[in-house]
Amino acid sequence: MFTDTSLIAGTTIGLYGLLGLIKQEKTSYSCLWLIIGTVMTLLSKGVFIPGLLWICLLLAPIFLKQCRTKQYGLNTFLSGIIALVFILPWPVMLLIEHPDLFKVWFWDNNIGRFLGFSVEDLGARGNLTMIPEAVLLFALPSGVLAFIFILMNPIKSLSDEHYFLCSAFVVLGVVLLQISASGRALYLLPFIAPMAILATQTFIKIPQIIYKYLTLFSSILWSVLIIFLWGCYFLALFTDYKHWLTPLGRWLPMSYQIHFSGFIFTIAVLITAVWVAKNWLISKSPALRAAQNWVLGIATVWGLVFTLFVGWIDYTKGYQGTFLDLKEKLAGVYQDNDCMASYNIGESEAPMLYYYAHILHQQQKTFDAPKKCDWLLVLFLSEEIDPAPKGMVLFWQGHRPGQDRENLVVYKKAGLGDNK
Template identity: 25%
Template sequence: MAHMQNSSFTEFPSRKPAIHVPNWALILVFIAYALPGNIGHVPWRGDDALHIGVVFSMLSEGHWLTPQIAGHPFYDWPPLTYWLGALTGKLLGWLLPLHDAIRLGNVAALTLLIYCLRYAARELYGREAASAAAMLMLGSLGLLIHAHEMQPQIVLTATLAACLQGLTLMRSAPTRGALLTGAASGAAFLAGGLPGLFLCLPLWLLNPVCSNEYRTRSFLLAYRHALWPLVLLVSLWPLALAVWQPDFLHAWWAHELAAILPHTGHLQRGKDFANLIGWFTWPLWPVVLWSLWHRRGKLRDFGHSLPLASALLALALVASTGGMRPANLLPLMPALILMASGELCRLRRGAANAFDWFGVMTFTLLGLSLWLAWSAMNFGWPAPLARNLLRLVPGFEPQWNALQLLVAITLSVAWVIANLRLPFFQLRGAVHWALGVTLAWGLAATLLMSWIDHDKSYRSTAAEIAAVIASQPEAACVAGIDLGDSQRAALHYFAHIKIAARGANCPLRLAYATGRNTLPEPGKGWESVWDLRRGRGRLAEQFALYRRVD
């Protein structure tokens, strides 16, 4: 998997011959990482069902300008993610289930992300760092779950990586780099709104600030080429809304301004926030901290200042806006991956071996645990584990197929061969982390997929709700009580049920509660006709259908 070359870094000279991961090997690992989980399962509760539901509404009802969920306007995200999902859904919906085809838009964003990170790392630190960036991206724990769900933050993160690539390209090809920088910054707005501009536009200043060489008139004039695609992409959607959907534009703009207002909620829960960042950015942050200390005298150099500035902007954004959700940390990843990729190529052999050993042991034990879980579910051994797994998901009946088992065996054998045959080289630790994450996710997506699907899918719940509603005399209108966007989207996708707003004058009302919260009641004059409880603990969910009593 390793390939020798004779070049050396300019900013990060290596003491050893440069070694990089060949493209064919990277493509194979990326396919094994990206496809399982993006195809092969129905929409899961949470963000996956929510955003697939937005695309489903776009495809089925033609709301191309105004993202909607089952007839309700959705202001949280601009449309780029949904356009991308609708495109792959249109192109591949004949070949795959619609939700899988939609999720391939997420795979396209992942492809852009890894390409841009490789290119930026190569421009900043050399060819070996390009391989390190790709492996570190695939081996990052925080990216794993969100890379396998329909997630606008992935698209926003990919556009940020493209902006970083454009800024590095400007140093050797100012015009092409400026065009890419402007287009990526505009796409960041279409993917993430005002936060996308906040993450990208301040970085434009770094080239002239960090080096006198780039304060020349000719170089500064190259930024004119960045303005055209930026202005075009930033104005395209709002102008279209102003012409055809002005009410949506006004509501979206008010929502956007409210969402970007800073707050101190995360800082007041500093320990929880630090813990979230700690596990989400593993294994990047130890290497990044060492790089900052080791390079503390050269932080004004462009190779350090660009990713550092990007990391600080992303940290300021996630620390002061939005909720404390793991997905919101994704814009931190490109900068941390770049900083870690440059330093990883210079780690001493002892540190590199420790990084490698920890990854090998972690994922070997995790892989064995996943095989044990499969054995427990299907054969009842170990018995205590089987009881615990089945108790977590009441009503689950184990099932598996030969193809999934074959894929799981292939991944496990490949992991063993990689550990036995891969010789020491500077990036072996990063390669093992990438392969280990791919192994763990691949085993979960094959051996345990039916168990995960049963717990995280609303398909059976939606079918049951649809049957109960159809049995009522007046089933045309159902109002929701505390029903979330994810539940509305899932009911629309699986059962073609559109839930009206709480205040609607409907003869039926569907109530929802999570965790240990009490189900909301509709008040006097209503009777319960059906209820359902699924899950346990803080992940428990309750549904109840009420009928008006005359």
């Protein structure tokens, strides 16, 4: 259900096909991959990434001589026509059947997020430091190394067929994200793969002695984290020792009790065994060994987190218990013909409200009594909640386990249901 997963896959496929066209290799298959990538990215999350792919496609003849041919133009034209054949039916049908939803998808989420006029309603307002921080930390170390390569080789990165596509795609993407009114580190995900390719050009030029220290550093870092995770897991299994994990209570509520699962335990042991046996599995080349050691450590740590602790994380971050409790309280009071307005409800809460409580809310921009609905759902990002708007009374209050700094509150019109 995570749209960015298909967006990353589509981006990688599209870049692969586009690179084939630029290098004039297996052009039929390259066109096919470009078409698939274009369709996947647009139907995944809108026009930004497919638009960026095709901007790079159109810029290629300006920077690369081999792309200034009729065959390149013909391949580009045919790929575009075929991609539109697969893309257009969905937005056209959406426009015909539900023009209001088409506006939300195309105008508000694509154009509005970039220009800023829909950010107040949809959230995720960006700032000047968000994307640079994401390049520095979220994409570490690929982001830093990629931009070092581009800055040190500006002409080569745009005039060489091996580097043009990744360089142009990354630079244009980061610049557009920087000037966009909406921004999240998550938006950088489609650029990680091309960044990693460019980063290798910087990484292989690092002095040999540094590879040794990088390997040693990552081995110590990830080994300590792996031991820490296993220690936390065993402490969490036994209630007598769970109090030692109290410092983690800010993120993982101590009210949850982990239950032993033989299957999950076995998978986690196998993941750890791969890390233990890494010296026999990874390359002997100093540069490749340092890179593989780092990547394997990341994979092992996240693998343990999402096996040993996935139930605890789901309990903490999920809205199931919260909205099922609301559904139970609304039973017999909230009628089929009722409607619920909402204020400050975001992208995370809204779909869960519908999924668990079967309530499709109607968003409003102010914390006032709704004009058309008898119910109002509000998300307060604090421990304190505001008094009910005039003419309404507090009906229900809840929050996710351990998340008392975020409170969901439902108000109802005064006198509503008193005679039921």
